[in-house]
Amino acid sequence: MLAVGILNMSDISTIVRRHVDAAVAEAGEQGFPAETVARTMLSFVLAIYRQERDIADIRSELEHVIENLDPDGEYTFMRP
DSSP: OOOOTTOOHHHHHHHHHHHHHHHHHHHHHTTOOHHHHHHHHHHHHHHHHHHHSOHHHHHHHHHHHHHTOOTTSOOOOOOO
16 A cells, blocks of 8 residues: 655646656557546556545445535535
């Protein structure tokens, strides 16, 4: 498991954004759309989640994300 240590969420976002942008750019050069990159990354994210979390917990988090997809909708607070 990765240690969070002294990194804050903006640091993590910066790191991940850099890698996502690079993956989208590289895949685009090879003719793959960004959506395919996202779908593939999601499968890797789920594999990481399954290492430490049970399926019900993962499902709950994904349902929360789905319920809050609309940027104009009311945002419900995430469980603690």
